[in-house]
Amino acid sequence: MNEFYGLCRREKMPRRQTRKPTDGHAEVGSDADLRLATLAGMIEPLAQSLGPNAEIVLHDYRQPEHSVVAVAGSVTRRKVGSAMSEIGLSVLSEGEGARDRLNYLAATPGGRVIKSSTIVLRDTAGYVFGALCVNLDITDLREAAAMLAQLAGEPIGQPQPATFVDNIREVIDTVLAAQLGSRNAGNLTRDDRLAIFRALEERGVFGIRHSLGQVAERLGISRAAGYTYLQTIRNSKEARPAEKRPREFARA
Numbered sequence: 001m002n003e004f005y006g007l008c009r010r011e012k013m014p015r016r017q018t019r020k021p022t023d024g025h026a027e028v029g030s031d032a033d034l035r036l037a038t039l040a041g042m043i044e045p046l047a048q049s050l051g052p053n054a055e056i057v058l059h060d061y062r063q064p065e066h067s068v069v070a071v072a073g074s075v076t077r078r079k080v081g082s083a084m085s086e087i088g089l090s091v092l093s094e095g096e097g098a099r100d101r102l103n104y105l106a107a108t109p110g111g112r113v114i115k116s117s118t119i120v121l122r123d124t125a126g127y128v129f130g131a132l133c134v135n136l137d138i139t140d141l142r143e144a145a146a147m148l149a150q151l152a153g154e155p156i157g158q159p160q161p162a163t164f165v166d167n168i169r170e171v172i173d174t175v176l177a178a179q180l181g182s183r184n185a186g187n188l189t190r191d192d193r194l195a196i197f198r199a200l201e202e203r204g205v206f207g208i209r210h211s212l213g214q215v216a217e218r219l220g221i222s223r224a225a226g227y228t229y230l231q232t233i234r235n236s237k238e239a240r241p242a243e244k245r246p247r248e249f250a251r252a
Contacts, residue, residue, distance in 0.1 A: 032060075086174065114139075180196070197232075201234070
């Protein structure tokens with residue numbers, strides 16, 4: 001798709017990395033690639049206008065395992081081909097009703113505090129195909145605010161850790177670990193496993209290729225047993241109605 005690079009007028013800018021998005025499913029409009037290409041050509045000057053503590057990441061959710069298709073800045077140190085974070089999974093879990101996430105706090109593995117916004121991208125038919133994420137490193141500002149808050153006797157909110165990695169498997173492990181908590185997988189009851197599968201389904205985990213096998217392995221059960229749990233929650237009255245279930249880009 002030469003048009004992808006043709007529209008990226010600044011593709012040689014050193015801080016931005018780009019690559020071609022893969023072909024999407026038929027239900028995603030043909031203008032998705034054009035929109036990604038146009039945005040890829042804009043993110044470098046946008047990041048520069050926000051300053052050295054800013055990063056803009058462009059995601060193509062049609063390839064969730066390697067959703068990052070362009071990056072300007074290095075706040076989260078991700079690169080083209082990196083995986084989405086838990087926030088990306090939650091966007092996917094909402095299907096076509098996905099909403100923007102604006103001005104939320106997150107923490108990098110290195111302890112830096114970032115303020116992020118995730119803007120959902122849709123094609124002309126209204127289908128969700130990606131996201132534009134803006135990340136601002138506000139660690140220094142938070143330290144200054146903490147000093148002022150201490151003087152005023154008022155604590156400031158703490159950010160939630162986020163997983164910014166190249167491998168989607170690490171993201172799935174992080175989401176699963178949060179559901180397990182301190183429990184040992186070998187001591188879980190059937191109801192415990194159903195609750196975990198329900199939570200993972202709501203977070204969009206099972207829209208990722210091979211995720212079912214990974215979750216089953218971590219829980220010490222067979223893939224067949226995992227499939228039974230997944231079907232049980234999808235067929236139960238507590239599960240989300242089929243028409244609202246997140247659109248799957250790949251088999252679990």
